[in-house]
Amino acid sequence: MKKASIILVISSIILALFSCTDDDNNTVTNPNTTSSSKGNFVIEQGVASGEMAITNISHLILLALDQEDVLHNNGATYPIITKEKLSASQTGDYPMILTLDFGTDTSVCFDSRYRSGKITATITSPWKDSLSTIEADVQNYYMATHTPSYDSTILAYEDITECSSNMKLKIKCLGLKNGYNNELYPTQYITTDSASISTTLGNVELSTSRYTYYTEGFGTLTYDDDKTISTLYSNGTAIDKKDNSWTWNSKNVTSSSEGLPYFAYNRACYWFISGDIKLLYKKISTQKELTHIINFGQSNQTSCNNNASYTSNGTSITITLP
Numbered sequence: 001m002k003k004a005s006i007i008l009v010i011s012s013i014i015l016a017l018f019s020c021t022d023d024d025n026n027t028v029t030n031p032n033t034t035s036s037s038k039g040n041f042v043i044e045q046g047v048a049s050g051e052m053a054i055t056n057i058s059h060l061i062l063l064a065l066d067q068e069d070v071l072h073n074n075g076a077t078y079p080i081i082t083k084e085k086l087s088a089s090q091t092g093d094y095p096m097i098l099t100l101d102f103g104t105d106t107s108v109c110f111d112s113r114y115r116s117g118k119i120t121a122t123i124t125s126p127w128k129d130s131l132s133t134i135e136a137d138v139q140n141y142y143m144a145t146h147t148p149s150y151d152s153t154i155l156a157y158e159d160i161t162e163c164s165s166n167m168k169l170k171i172k173c174l175g176l177k178n179g180y181n182n183e184l185y186p187t188q189y190i191t192t193d194s195a196s197i198s199t200t201l202g203n204v205e206l207s208t209s210r211y212t213y214y215t216e217g218f219g220t221l222t223y224d225d226d227k228t229i230s231t232l233y234s235n236g237t238a239i240d241k242k243d244n245s246w247t248w249n250s251k252n253v254t255s256s257s258e259g260l261p262y263f264a265y266n267r268a269c270y271w272f273i274s275g276d277i278k279l280l281y282k283k284i285s286t287q288k289e290l291t292h293i294i295n296f297g298q299s300n301q302t303s304c305n306n307n308a309s310y311t312s313n314g315t316s317i318t319i320t321l322p
Contacts (some may be wrong), residue, residue, distance in 0.1 A: 013305075018306050041202035041240030043281050044294055044310050045319045047250055049163040050197040050206050050277065051234070052272065052321045055265055057138055058171055058190060058212075064100055067223055071100075078102045079119075084092050096123045100193075106142065111270045117141035117164070128186070128218070130175035138167045143322050147308055151319045161306070161320040167195035177211070180229055180262055186211035206236035217267070224268040229275070231262050238281070248281035253293060269304035271321045272296040296317075 010044035049054035063070050064081050071079060086095035102115040109115045117140040125132040144162030169192045190210045197204040210232035218227035221281040233250035252261045253276050263275030282289045291309040297303075306321040 013312045044205040049322050054164045073110050094125045114144040132173045134171040136169040141165050161322040163322045164198040167192045179213045186218040188212040202240035208234035210294045226267040229262040229264045245284045246281045250277050253278045271306040274301045
C-alpha cells in the first residue's frame with residue numbers, strides 16, 4: 001500500500017471518529033458523543049507523538065547495533081541495514097556509519113508498525129561506552145500503527161495514529177549519572193535542536209533535551225529486559241490544517257499530586273508504559289493558556305499498549321501513540 005493511500009485511509013477514519021471539541025481548548029462539548037465529522041488538531045496528540053518518535057528512533061538504532069535479527073523477525077524485509085566504517089583505513093568497526101532504510105513505500109515491520117523513510121547514524125564507539133555519541137539524521141521517517149484504542153467508558157479521539165518526522169538527533173552516553181530518586185544509573189543524554197513532526201491533522205516543531213536512565217537491563221546482552229525512565233524539557237510550536245497556531249512547552253511534573261516525575265519505557269514494549277508529562281500551551285490568536293498532564297500509565301502498570309490520556313473539564317480523553 002502506498003504511503004499516500006495509508007494516510008488517506010487514516011484521515012478518513014480519524015475524521016469519522018474524532019469527537020466534538022472546542023477549537024480553543026479541546027473541551028469536550030458533549031461527553032456522550034463518541035463520533036463527529038469535525039476533526040480538530042489535538043496538541044496533546046502531536047506532542048506525545050513527537051516524544052514517541054524520538055524514543056522509537058533511539059530504540060531502533062540500538063537494536064540495529066546489538067540485535068539486528070530482531071528487526072527482521074516475523075519475515076520483515078525492512079529495514080535494510082548497512083554498517084560502514086567511517087574511514088577505510090581504520091582497523092576496528094568504529095567509528096561507524098549505520099543506516100536503517102525503510103524504503104519509500106510503507107511496509108509492515110517487525111513490531112507490526114507501518115514504516116518508511118531513512119535513519120542514518122554516525123557512532124563514535126559502542127553505544128554503552130562512556131562518552132560514546134550517536135548523531136542521527138532522520139529523513140522522512142514515517143510510522144503508523146493500526147492498534148485499536150477505543151474504550152466505551154471513555155472518549156477516544158483516534159483509533160489509528162501516524163506521524164512523520166525529520167530531525168537531527170544526538171545521543172550521548174554519560175556513564176553512571178546521579179539521576180532520578182538520587183541514585184546512580186547508566187544514563188543517555190538525548191537532544192535535538194529542531195524536530196519536525198507531521199500528523200494527519202497538524203504539525204509540531206520541537207526542540208528537546210532528555211536524560212534517559214537505565215534502571216534495569218543495561219548490563220545484559222539482550223534488549224527485552226531493558227527498562228528506562230526519562231526526564232525531559234521540550235518546547236516548540238504547533239499548527240493545524242486550519243492555520244490555528246500555538247506555542248508550548250512540556251516538562252516533568254513536580255508534585256506527586258500531579259503524577260509521576262518521569263515517563264518510563266521498557267524495550268520489551270513498543271510504547272511508553274507509565275509516567276506523566278506536563279504540557280503548557282497558548283493559542284496565538286487568543287493568547288489563551290492551558291495546562292494538561294499527559295499520563296502514560298501508573299507506576300505499577302504491566303500491560304503494553306499504545307494509549308495515553310489527559311483530563312479536560314473532568315472528562316478523560318484517550319490519545320494513541322504512533
